[in-house]
Amino acid sequence: MKSGFVSIVGRPNVGKSTLLNSIINKKIAITSDKSGTTRNNIKGIYNEEDTQIVFVDTPGIHKAQNKLGKLLNKEAYFSLDDVDVILFVVDITKPLGTGDKFIIETLKKYNTPVFLIINKIDKVKYEDILKTITDYKDLYDFKEIIPVSSLKNKNVKDIISTIKKYLTSNILYYPENISDENTIEFTISEIIREKILDLTRDEVPHSVMCKVDNIEESDNVINIQATIIVDRESIKRIIVGHNGSMIKDIGINSRKEIEIILDKKVYLELFVKVVEKWRDKDSFLKEVGYKN
Ligand SMILES: Nc1nc2c(ncn2[C@@H]2O[C@H](COP(=O)(O)OP(=O)(O)OP(=O)(O)O)[C@@H](O)[C@H]2O)c(=O)[nH]1
Ligand SMILES: [Mg+2]
Known part of the structure; x- marks a missing residue:
């Protein structure tokens, strides 16, 4: 081994x-x-x-x-x-x-x-x-x-x-049937961010972060609430889009992929929130898991 x-x-x-x-x-x-x-x-x-x-x-x-x-x-x-x-x-x-x-x-x-x-x-x-x-x-x-x-x-x-040729240990670090250690919350938030990366350009993808707020499973559907955090009002307007068309597309594209992964019908509710200049806020970055 x-x-x-x-x-x-x-x-x-x-x-x-x-x-x-x-x-x-x-x-x-x-x-x-x-x-x-x-x-x-x-x-x-x-x-x-x-x-x-x-x-x-x-x-x-x-x-x-x-x-x-x-x-x-x-x-x-x-x-x-x-x-x-x-x-x-x-x-x-x-x-x-x-x-x-x-x-x-x-x-x-x-x-x-x-x-x-x-x-x-x-x-x-x-x-x-x-x-x-x-x-x-x-x-x-x-x-x-x-x-x-x-x-x-x-x-x-x-x-x-x-x-x-360069491996030196002989320890099994993870069980053999595991290929990643991403949590379901991380996977879902990343899928949503990926769809935003797909659908937007310039500064928008960089100004966005996603967070899953709640996942609730009932008999035939999984309800997911997630928040898209942006760093200013103008980006929020782009993410929401004309008559909500952009957020609708982000939601549809994300849900399709999440349903495949979870193998169940998904109801995805997306919210958009402004946290001014979050990329420069120590407290916020710490809250979302980065160690300073
Ligand atoms: N043609 C071609 N495109 C590739 C190849 N590998 C990656 N790409 C494309 O290059 C782009 C960047 O790929 P990523 O895997 O996201 O790059 P990354 O290095 O992880 O980027 P960061 O996470 O931003 O550091 C995507 O559009 C990929 O499809 C390749 O071998 N050939
Ligand atoms: Mg990468």
Whole structure:
């Protein structure tokens, strides 16, 4: 039996959560085409005969604009403590920039093997992969370099087989039939946030957070009440939409997915609340679970 922990880090939007979902073959973390989707360290547990790998997906490391941003970066760095392997994920369609160099400098402080995962190779030609490898190789002595497509599930299995060589423990950390430890409240609030990410743009996705207030199960339906918290009135107007059309769409899209997960009819009631500048409010951030 071999087991261990693996942290998935990188800049926002490079495909870390898509990679986690692809590895575990289950939607554990929400994904979107907007930067800053993941706001917590999220575990995905990979089980195979004689192997257990606990993957930790993290918020994209970025130049923080507010207290939430700082806490998200901290969360990502926190995941690096005491892991067997770090997967540093980059997006092949984006040029190597200061953001990536900054993360690499931080990774150098850890005495942990770092794999360079070059993601989104389905979008480029073979020569581009070689060029990207050359660009990154000079910056750090990556233990392994693996080009993948998380979306098309290409070479993702190679990551698993390569990690196995670096695992050091022989403890079963989680029961073999468990693939995540997300609570149902977390899953539901993230689904709602994902639908908002899908339907809105610019500053809106960043100004929103979701919270499940109540879940009540009766014979044939599950009643769920949830609140969408926004940081100003103008965003509230966008979330509600003309004659409530936007909140209706968010509700319909969310409910459809929640019903599949819970395998039961769902009645979803959504509320919108303004908490001015919540991304910079210590007390609020603490209340929703971030440790300062
Ligand atoms: N073409 C292509 N798109 C991908 C691939 N992997 C991820 N994407 C897309 O890239 C976008 C970002 O993916 P996420 O998995 O949310 O990225 P992330 O790194 O978790 O982002 P943050 O949570 O913001 O840090 C989504 O639109 C994905 O569908 C890939 O291999 N190929
Ligand atoms: Mg993510």
